[in-house]
Amino acid sequence: MEDARDLFYREQLMQRRRNLEAAASEFKQTVRLMRLMQEVDTALRRLDECSFGVCELCHDPIEEERLVADPLVTVCLDHMTPEQHRQLEDDLDLAHHIQGQFIPKGPITADGWEARFHYEPAGVVSGDYLDLLSPAGPDGDLYFLLGDVAGKGVAASMLMAHLHALFRSLIWMHEPVGEMMERANRIFAESTLASQYATLALVKASGDGGLEICNAGHCPPLLLQGDEVHAVEATGLPLGMFSEGSYETRSARIEPGDGVLLYTDGITEAMDGSGAEYGAERLAQLAAEGRNIPLEELVLTCVQDVQTFTQGKPRTDDRTLMAIRRVE
Numbered sequence: 001m002e003d004a005r006d007l008f009y010r011e012q013l014m015q016r017r018r019n020l021e022a023a024a025s026e027f028k029q030t031v032r033l034m035r036l037m038q039e040v041d042t043a044l045r046r047l048d049e050c051s052f053g054v055c056e057l058c059h060d061p062i063e064e065e066r067l068v069a070d071p072l073v074t075v076c077l078d079h080m081t082p083e084q085h086r087q088l089e090d091d092l093d094l095a096h097h098i099q100g101q102f103i104p105k106g107p108i109t110a111d112g113w114e115a116r117f118h119y120e121p122a123g124v125v126s127g128d129y130l131d132l133l134s135p136a137g138p139d140g141d142l143y144f145l146l147g148d149v150a151g152k153g154v155a156a157s158m159l160m161a162h163l164h165a166l167f168r169s170l171i172w173m174h175e176p177v178g179e180m181m182e183r184a185n186r187i188f189a190e191s192t193l194a195s196q197y198a199t200l201a202l203v204k205a206s207g208d209g210g211l212e213i214c215n216a217g218h219c220p221p222l223l224l225q226g227d228e229v230h231a232v233e234a235t236g237l238p239l240g241m242f243s244e245g246s247y248e249t250r251s252a253r254i255e256p257g258d259g260v261l262l263y264t265d266g267i268t269e270a271m272d273g274s275g276a277e278y279g280a281e282r283l284a285q286l287a288a289e290g291r292n293i294p295l296e297e298l299v300l301t302c303v304q305d306v307q308t309f310t311q312g313k314p315r316t317d318d319r320t321l322m323a324i325r326r327v328e
């Protein structure tokens with residue numbers, strides 16, 4: 001019996017076949033169309049013969065994120081032609097350039113809040129998502145978003161771009177954060193593949209010190225109040241997993257000097273030489289101790305501590321951190 005993965009690719013290939021047939025009946029049957037049709041049929045035959053997703057040259061599995069993006073690929077990254085390699089590098093450069101435009105330009109200080117962040121992709125492109133938004137409105141609320149998209153490379157960066165556009169639109173509806181997350185989840189689930197999802201922490205901050213936090217399966221944001229640190233565990237599932245989902249909201253009112261620390265698992269799952277993980281507790285400890293230092297310095301201290309912990313081992317995951325603090 002065919003497993004879910006094969007079924008998924010079969011459906012993708014059949015859809016392509018139908019698109020090609022429609023194109024062929026509408027336009028002339030060009031050589032290009034005929035060749036694509038042959039490629040689709042070959043891929044379908046490979047599914048039948050259980051050789052789909054295997055490199056034709058070395059027989060190793062082809063990278064899954066490349067298959068998702070294009071089920072017609074027949075060789076692994078190592079066995080691409082120089083021309084294919086050049087194209088892939090061009091695509092990555094373009095994705096990197098586009099992604100650069102999505103990252104907030106710099107620190108913000110507005111309406112009684114300040115925020116500083118550190119954003120460090122492991123590769124040319126990143127699946128980490130970060131945004132700071134202040135939609136014009138009578139309430140003057142600020143929104144801080146930090147997320148992590150499943151997968152790596154171009155496919156992940158495309159999803160990240162999708163999230164970015166989605167929240168930039170939703171924010172203008174001025175809905176309660178729980179409802180905003182529910183809507184984002186529904187749209188994200190309906191417009192992405194089943195294997196594509198994203199974890200996301202959303203913080204809404206009001207001028208009077210009010211905070212609303214929604215956590216869609218993301219690393220628990222650390223709420224820093226006085227000497228105490230509270231981890232805000234997930235209040236709902238990651239975005240895009242199921243289209244029906246509800247998201248609870250945690251509310252707090254905090255004093256000047258208090259704040260929130262958001263981060264991705266590239267920080268807490270960073271490993272030292274023995275394979276031990278950095279962990280959220282060490283981060284929480286640093287955040288608690290850093291209450292009275294400038295926010296910029298707190299972010300830098302956290303990042304440097306992770307680097308010290310990993311003893312310069314090469315990074316394998318994106319590292320993103322955002323600190324938010326209420327100011328007088």
Ligand SMILES: [Zn+2]
Binds near residue numbers: 058059060077
């Ligand atoms: Zn190969």
